[in-house]
Amino acid sequence: MSDDIDLTGRVAVVTGSGRGLGRAYAEALARSGAAVVVNDLDADAATEAVDAITAAGGTAVAEVCAVGTTQAADALVERAVKEFGRLDVMCTNAGALRDRTLLKLTDEELDLVLDSHLRGTITCGRAAARRFREQGGGGRLILIGSPAGQSGGFGQTAYAAAKAAIIALVRVWSVELAKIDVTVNAVVPKALTRMAATIPALADIVSKVEAGEPVPPELRRQGTGTVEDVTPLVVYLSSPESAAITGQYFSFGGDRFAIWAHPAESFVTYRDGGWTPAQLAADFAGYAQHLQRHTKAG
Template sequence: MFGKLLTAVTTMPKLCRMILTDKVAVVTGSGRGLGLAYARALAAAGAAVVVNDVDADAARAAAAQIEAAGGRAVAEVAAVGTTEAADALVRRAVDSFGRLDVMVTNAGVLRDKVLWKMSDEDFDTVVQVHLRGTFTCARAAAAHMREQGTGGRIIVAGSPAGQRGNFGQTNYSAAKAGIAAMVRTWSMELARADITANAVIPVAATAMTKTIAAFAPHVEALEDHGTPLPDALRKGEGFGTPEDAAPLVVFLASDAAAGITGQCIGIGGDKLALWSHPQEISVAYADGGWSAEAIAAAWPVSVGRTPETVGVPAPGTGL
């Protein structure tokens, strides 16, 4: 099965450099981690970038870092989630650089607890930032892009947890699953305006993955000593650095990705992947409909013969 899924790199067409010199991008939650890697990569490709973070010092330091490297960047301090914050981000892009071409919604928080211990506040905080924040920022960007009339790119942050669920992350998994569903919907709604919508599903060494026991020592070694991640992680788990995930954002922001929309695309380490959309995988029919008893009899020998697995696979298990 693995052989069928693997695409040999020898089949790739000749590579061309992504040039974004005429693009303006907003990247939420870009003061550090994955967001900073996205902002730096977009700027290195020539895009002007609005760096956003709730931490003012982090946002301004990130913008200064981009400018010091020869890029164009401004900082906009805001906690994403509200309409006001989303509108302010779009306005900052237009006021500073004259237009908006790319909206990258990366900002997020965690409040991990098992279901019976998760409070209303734990749930609402994560949904507000991830799901509502993605919605409000994408809505504000889409409205401006449609008025601008030159197309655009909406690139959102998904997660393996949103594709498969993850223990202790009811709120986060639900938000990320909702984000994936929104992307599919927006790809249809925005197609006539030449605006694409895609989700990036990154797996990278961040403060979040540092909490996973199997990844923690490798993330710490990378942070403290610059120790490269081993091939067992980069290839076997598709686990890399934030910088490994950034090229996908640059690609999706480029003209080369004009025909790609409604997709959830995974990246991490040496691995690039396309996630499937939910679909029926097994069906059965009964003349006149199904009784509960008939379902019970048919389940183990028909649609329920091979139930779907759940959860993010544990490192090294291959599940």
């Protein structure tokens, strides 16, 4: 799928790439010619991913660490530079998941999710941006979002908060880093992963696909496919061809591609002198038609 994009000479770090979507991203980048730093906190998973990439003719090394700290982010960038001489792409995929409703969420679970997803994205993005500025020639930051960060999801307080914040980073960083020719975009993937298997409605389908059955066409049309279905967008956003694309977030999966709109006010009105609570109570009857309908994460 990525044979038409040539990433030869480019170097990428993919966090959380020992398995699942992260591994698929790393393998696709390597197939297109990039040298890849595979990162995971599971040393066996990271080594297995590197072995698979090199066995297929690609170039990769493993850097085992849990993202979230400045030290881990710096180590990832330094490994890329030490092994391959430069860094061109940082794909921030790593993160832990703890499905808990607000009333059951513990501080420890909240810290784990926010540290891995949000703090991991910020520290890795910052370390990569510093390297891009130092070496010149621009760079690519590819942040991985989630449908939960766009539309919410029951039991995903910490995860949705982290993923929504990551989308906000796209808007900030794409402006801040434009002057050094760094593009910043987010991919909001949907795929039949082990994480998806925790959703009761998808558990059986995940098992069947893992056993070799195709993804049902209706599910692909809704935007859910295999992990490999998501990789072409990551490869494209890593390439010189995507130099004009920044500040965007894309839903991608199965047979569906979508571009998310940036937040905008949907209704505005004015009252000279402002409002009192009583006046708001009276006026809200006329505002009701403009209120946003709640939607579940798809």
